[in-house]
Amino acid sequence: MMMESRGALSVTSGTKRLADAVRAAKIASSQRxxxxxxxxxxxxxxxxxxxxELQPIIDAVPADDDLFDFTLSGGPQPRYWVDGTAQVLMARDRRTYRFVRDxxxxxxxxxxxxxxxVIVDKVTEYVAERMVERDRALAASDGIGLRPAERPASLAAASSLEPIRLAPRPRSTDFVIALSWLMIGIVVGAGILMALAAYRGAPIV
Structure with a gap:
């Protein structure tokens, strides 16, 4: 009987220690x-x-400009996205702003x-540089202000096309047209004279 009592006490003590350990682990996990x-x-x-602090810069960018995001995302590590590759996040010390680009x-x-x-100023410079780069890319593709030899091949080919010129009309064609109009005039005039004679009752010769 004494042996059974000691075994039961040992199991009970072990169970209590395990329960305490589980409780302590739960508390530590909750704290973490x-x-x-x-x-x-x-x-x-x-x-x-x-x-x-960056909002005045955001307001200066055209609303229809799809080059930038300007979005604060959540997740395990919040980030402020400037565009698809550049972002601002907090360093490991949780006090330092870090402006990075993938x-x-x-x-x-x-x-x-x-x-x-300081980071606001850097982001402002970055936004300005991206806008200038885009304008340069567009300017390089339109070919305005470049000499023909410096224009892109597609624009040079388009500008080298000569305007379509119609072949000169033969003089015989002009004579036929003039004769046709003369005959039309004679017929119309004769018709008018016949109509007047019929109206006045005069005999038509």
Whole structure:
């Protein structure tokens, strides 16, 4: 009987220790989740402050310009998207703004600072450069202001086409047309004279 009592006590003690461990693990997991949520919310709040400072630049960009996004996204790491490749996010210290761009060779850091105003200036410069690049690309394709030798092949071919010229009309054709109009005039005149004679009752010779 004593042996059975000791075994039951041992199982009960072990169960209590396991339950305590599970409870402690749940508490630790909840705390870690709270920390992650707090960090994400803090990052989002800092990016919202950045977006407010960038708003005058956003307002200056035409509303129909599809080159930029200007969107704050959520997820495990909030990001403020400038366009399809450039974005602003918080560094690991959660206090430094990092302006990065994704390229075919990997991600590059364009600017990094603990002051949002500095990153706003860098993003403004980036937006201006992208707009100038687009204007240059459009100017290079239209060929306006370039000499014929410097124009794109498609424009040069179009400009080299001579206007269509009609073959000169033969003089015999002009004579036939004039004779036709003369005959028409004679017929119309004779018709008018006959109509007047019939109206007056005079005999038609």
């Amino acid at each position: 989740t709270d920390i992650v949520v707090d960090i994400r919310e803090a990052d989002r709040a800092r990016l919202e402050i950045f977006a407010e 390229t075919r060779l990997g991600r590059i850091t364009l600017a990094e600072s603990g002051e949002s105003r």
